[in-house]
Amino acid sequence: MNFRHVWGLTLRYTYLYKRSLPRLLEIIFWPLMDLLVWGFLTVYLTGAGGAAPGLVTFLIGAMIFWDIFYRAQQGVALAIVEDIWGRSLLNVFIAPVRMSEVIAATYVVGFFKIILTVSIMATLALAFYDFNLLQMGFSLLPFFANLLLTGWAVGLITTAFILRFGQAVEALAWGIPFLLQPFSAVFYPVSVLPFWLQPVAWCLPSTYVFEGMREVLRTGQLDGSMLAWAFGLNLIYMIGGGIFFNWMVQQARVRGLLAKLGTQ
Amino acid sequence: MSDRIVHVEKLRKTFGGNEAVAGLDFEVRRGEIVGLLGPNGAGKTTAIHILLGLTTATSGTVEIFGLDHDKNRRAILRRCNFSSAYTNLPANLRVWENLRVSSLMYDVPDAARKADELMELFEISHLRDRISGHLSSGEATRLNLCKSLLNDPELLLLDEPTASLDPDIADKVRKILRRLQKERGISMIYTSHNMRDVEEVCDRVYFINHGKVIAQGTPAEVVQQFHENSLEDVFINVARGGELVSEAAKQSDPT
Numbered sequence: 397m398n399f400r401h402v403w404g405l406t407l408r409y410t411y412l413y414k415r416s417l418p419r420l421l422e423i424i425f426w427p428l429m430d431l432l433v434w435g436f437l438t439v440y441l442t443g444a445g446g447a448a449p450g451l452v453t454f455l456i457g458a459m460i461f462w463d464i465f466y467r468a469q470q471g472v473a474l475a476i477v478e479d480i481w482g483r484s485l486l487n488v489f490i491a492p493v494r495m496s497e498v499i500a501a502t503y504v505v506g507f508f509k510i511i512l513t514v515s516i517m518a519t520l521a522l523a524f525y526d527f528n529l530l531q532m533g534f535s536l537l538p539f540f541a542n543l544l545l546t547g548w549a550v551g552l553i554t555t556a557f558i559l560r561f562g563q564a565v566e567a568l569a570w571g572i573p574f575l576l577q578p579f580s581a582v583f584y585p586v587s588v589l590p591f592w593l594q595p596v597a598w599c600l601p602s603t604y605v606f607e608g609m610r611e612v613l614r615t616g617q618l619d620g621s622m623l624a625w626a627f628g629l630n631l632i633y634m635i636g637g638g639i640f641f642n643w644m645v646q647q648a649r650v651r652g653l654l655a656k657l658g659t660q
Numbered sequence: 661m662s663d664r665i666v667h668v669e670k671l672r673k674t675f676g677g678n679e680a681v682a683g684l685d686f687e688v689r690r691g692e693i694v695g696l697l698g699p700n701g702a703g704k705t706t707a708i709h710i711l712l713g714l715t716t717a718t719s720g721t722v723e724i725f726g727l728d729h730d731k732n733r734r735a736i737l738r739r740c741n742f743s744s745a746y747t748n749l750p751a752n753l754r755v756w757e758n759l760r761v762s763s764l765m766y767d768v769p770d771a772a773r774k775a776d777e778l779m780e781l782f783e784i785s786h787l788r789d790r791i792s793g794h795l796s797s798g799e800a801t802r803l804n805l806c807k808s809l810l811n812d813p814e815l816l817l818l819d820e821p822t823a824s825l826d827p828d829i830a831d832k833v834r835k836i837l838r839r840l841q842k843e844r845g846i847s848m849i850y851t852s853h854n855m856r857d858v859e860e861v862c863d864r865v866y867f868i869n870h871g872k873v874i875a876q877g878t879p880a881e882v883v884q885q886f887h888e889n890s891l892e893d894v895f896i897n898v899a900r901g902g903e904l905v906s907e908a909a910k911q912s913d914p915t
Contacts, residue, residue, distance in 0.1 A: 398767075400764055400767060401764065401765055401767075403764055404760075404761050404762075404763070404764025404765045405761070405764075405765065407757075407760065407761050407764065408750060408753070408761040411750070411752065411753045411754075411757050411761070412750065412752050412753070414752075415752060415791070416752055479750070482748055482750055482751050482752075483746070483747055483748045484747065484748045484749055484750045484751070486714070486742075486744075486747040487747060487748075487749060487762070487807070488765075489712075489713075489714055490712045490713070490714065490737060490740075490741075490742050491737065491762070491765040491766060492734045492735075492737040492738040492765070492766065492767075493734075493765050494734070649713075649714065649715055649716055650715070650716050651675065651715075652673075652675060652680075652706065652709060652714070652715040654714045654715065655705075655709045655712075655714040655715055
């Protein structure tokens with residue numbers, strides 16, 4: 397990997413944020429809206445008296461964690477979608493850069509964007525709802541890393557679909573995370589799911605993170621096996637995602653679709 | 661060192677059942693500007709996309725700088741560049757930002773000086789802080805040309821480079837390209853629907869129709885082969901008839 401290329405592409409995606417209000421809003425506005433909706437819902441449920449103990453912390457924690465996964469996935473997929481919209485993708489494909497360098501650049505930009513978003517959300521959650529994300533202590537780091545990896549792997553797969561099938565499927569950039577959400581046990585434990593769906597849930601690395609998060613919030617203890625499963629599955633997802641991505645790009649190349657995406 | 665920069669032989673490309681390129685042969689020698697001409701759908705854009713590695717060939721040989729294209733794609737792209745009236749640089753970036761990013765992607769040494777030189781050459785120095793999306797189409801084309809020369813390419817692929825330029829700027833661009841060819845020995849593949857452009861810029865042309873070369877030579881030779889008055893007349897005849905075969909092609913393929 398040529399780090400000069402990665403730096404160039406990182407600059408390319410970073411410059412886009414410097415003077416784009418919608419992109420800046422994406423970092424602050426939507427996460428803030430999510431936080432307000434889920435935060436006030438928990439306040440309401442708690443006030444209504446029927447809420448399970450710790451519900452506020454579970455839901456707000458889950459919402460912030462979900463945002464890490466979602467933003468990581470979006471960081472990869474939207475960078476490519478925006479290049480398609482701007483008819484500027486061709487200049488990337490014809491440069492002597494590897495696709496892995498392009499993806500690495502989206503990871504770098506996505507990482508810093510997520511740090512910023514999570515910092516803002518954590519600060520607001522503390523101020524508005526008395527939820528301290530740091531109460532999870534050291535376990536926050538492996539949870540964060542795992543969600544980042546899952547988001548990146550799903551982002552790779554999403555981008556592969558977009559490069560292969562073009563603008564007709566660009567809605568996947570926003571849609572795919574929500575296909576996974578019900579099975580990731582984001583806002584409820586896996587045990588809530590029908591018996592036959594639970595094995596599906598345990599195939600997703602994100603499920604182990606959300607279950608692990610609830611465990612830490614409930615008991616203060618981090619279940620190491622949950623993390624091991626999450627890291628192991630993420631490794632498989634990243635390798636599988638990479639293979640799938642390369643295969644789909646090759647298919648797009650054979651069909652002449654890369655050129656079409658770059659110019660239409 | 662071989663004089664041959666691009667060597668394409670029996671190149672075929674099919675999309676489903678449609679044969680976009682049907683046994684194309686052409687070559688580009690060092691320091692030569694070669695025009696690929698033909699009506700829409702002739703196969704010239706597909707051929708250029710294959711040279712750029714955007715699409716793969718179904719069969720045939722593509723060698724650039726003596727290197728097999730499939731096995732040396734990135735090494736070849738490092739020594740090439742491309743400019744088209746139909747692609748953009750990221751619209752939200754300032755002119756200098758776009759050139760800086762491209763410099764990094766092409767490993768250009770002393771990039772700032774190089775970018776300044778090129779902006780001056782194409783008379784867009786005063787636009788260096790302008791958002792690229794706010795440029796006129798002519799200015800954007802010149803920015804694209806600056807980008808395409810950043811890495812001092814040995815081979816430059818130009819897809820209708822003067823399509824959106826006014827006659828004055830188009831004339832300047834043609835002169836710059838000619839100058840670069842003479843001073844730096846850059847080889848160029850040039851596509852255009854503006855036949856005056858082609859006659860003025862290209863040393864040789866390949867006339868392509870239905871994915872095959874139907875005539876080749878200097879622009880004057882091709883006009884003569886078709887017994888026409890100008891390249892534009894040749895183009896119109898080929899585009900309308902589609903079956904018109906030059907004298908040279910008749911002689912080489914009596915069937």
